Amino acid sequence: MKLAIIKYNAGNIQSVSFALERLGVDFSITDHPEEIRAADKVIFPGVGEASTTMRYLRDKKLDQVIISLKQPVLGICLGMQLMCRYSEENNTDCLGIFNETVKRFVPLGDMKVPHMGWNNLTLTNGWLDPAIENQYAYFVHSYYVPVNSTTMAITEYMHPFSAAIHQQNFYAVQFHPEKSAQTGNLVLKSFLTV
Amino acid sequence: MLTKRIIPCLDIKDGRTVKGVNFIDIRDAGDPVELASLYAQQGADELVFLDISATDEQRKTFATLVKDIARHINIPFTVGGGISSVADVGPLLEAGADKVSVNSAAVRNPQLIDELSKAFGAQCIVLAIDARKIDNSWTVHTHGGKNPTDKKLFTWAKEGQERGAGEILFTSMDHDGTKNGFALDPLHKLHDLLNIPVIASGGAGIMGHFIDAFILGKADAALAASIFHFGEIKIPDLKLFLQQNGINTRIAK
Structure with a gap:
């Protein structure tokens, strides 16, 4: 199996590639449309700000490549948010794969924004290993995808939100599997076996 | 539910851990990667690596080390020590670090916090503050706590947040090394004052001190070094103890 990590200005590419290395996966980091299309599976990482990143993807025409992919694609963190229709982060039109609006957490009492740290996952159904x-x-x-019909795992912070979503060949997680110890490995393995 | 975080801190000099480390279950306690991997396996929630190298030459080793750490551990980690510009930070984050901490350079040049936050995002900028109570006032110190400044803990922490820090790492030098517990009053005050997470540091001696830091000090995370390095408190035991005392914590499977 050949996996492609989409190369762009995402902050966590190195960490994602190390996680795959630890799992013994053969992968390349690339922004070549042909190489991305030819991969068996694709990872769309993401750390950064929505509008800047969307502009970068459009300039490189990677937006069209991503939405046209037919093989399994895993979006991570900002990658997940950009797969949605629209983000409140600087009012950004995103890829529109999931018909959802990405919302900002509004600070509530003692609850701080960003939501940062370790939180638990409640699986609804679908592609994630039940051991998770x-x-x-x-x-x-600081932004989240509300619970919707594509939600596969729920986490609570102030209110429930989507920790994982899935629709057709598109999979996505809000957390960082590359930094989530054994749970993260199980998530990546779940994606590698879908 | 979001959990409270336990963070071992490793001091690094010339690519090696320096603070006395006494572990029977690892081969080379001076190897930061091996020690970090052990902590990750034991259920540490994050790690902090502080480069205390004195020279630029030694610091070059640090960037290589960061990449080696990222290759081997699968939990988030912060790196700090001697960071004074945007140019210092890029290579560390690209190497796989999740956050950087700034201390003395930010006191000297507060604008640095704005620049780093704008360039990399608030979530990866930790403002480390070393403070000691002088004449009933928490006074910020720089250079590993050696030099007193005219800054005060609470106003500096608030300014740091406003300038774009994503987290405050507060070390009480009055408590550091005493093993008598964390500085609970200023921690609680920081919690009330800020809307970014606060990491408690300095003074951990027994497991109960962590409970105090979380409940009375309202800290989001607690950091310690020697008590972990010398095995006086083992992370799995600590996590279990926290859980038994009603603190939300992540128990590694």
Whole structure:
């Protein structure tokens, strides 16, 4: 199996590639449309700000490449948010793969924004290994995807939100599997076997 | 539910851990990667690596080390020590570090916090503050706590947040090394004052001190060094103890 990590200005590419290295996966980091299209699986990482990143993807025409992919694609953190229709982060039109609006956490009492640290996952159904149920994953984000019909795992911070979503060949997680210890490995393995 | 974080801190000099480390279950306690891997396996939630190298030459080793750490451990980590510009930070984050901490350079040049936050995002900028009570006032110190400044803990922490720091790492020099517990009053005050997470540091001696830091000090995370390095408190035991005392914590499977 050949996996492609989409190369762009995302902050966590190195960490994602190390995680795959530890799992013994053969991968390349690339922004060549042909190489991305030819991969068996694709990872769309992401750490950064939505509008800048969308502009970068459009300039490189990677937005069109991503939405046209037919193989399994895993979005991580900002990657997940950009797969949605629209983000409140600087009012950004995103890729529109998931018909959802990405919302900002509004600070509430003692609850701080960003939501940062380890939080547990409640699986609804779908592609994630059942062993992940109620395990902890590492989150860092100020924006979230509300619970919707594509939600595969729920986490609570102020209110429930989507920790994982899935629709057709598109999979995505809000947390960082590359930094989520054993739980993260299980998530990546779940994606590698879908 | 979001958990409270336990953070071992490793001091690094010339690519090696320096603070006395006494571990029977690892081969080379001076190897930061091996020690870090052990902590990750034991359930540490994050790690902090502080480069205390004196020279630029030694610091070059640090960037290589950061990449080696990222290659081997699968939990988030912060690196700090001698960071004074945007140019210092890029290579560390690209190497796989999740956050950087700034201390003396930010006191000297507060604008640095704005620049780093704008360039890399608030979530990866930790403002480390070393403070000691002088004449009933928490006074910020720089250079590993050697030099007193005219800054005060609470106003500096608040300014740091406003300038774009994503987290405050507060070390009480009055408590550091005493093993008598964390500085609970200023921690609680920081919690009330700020809306970014606060990491408690300095004074951990027994497991109960962590409970105090979380409940009375309202800290989001607690950091310690020697008690972990010398095995006086083992992370799995600590996590279990926290859980038994009603603190939300991540128990590694």
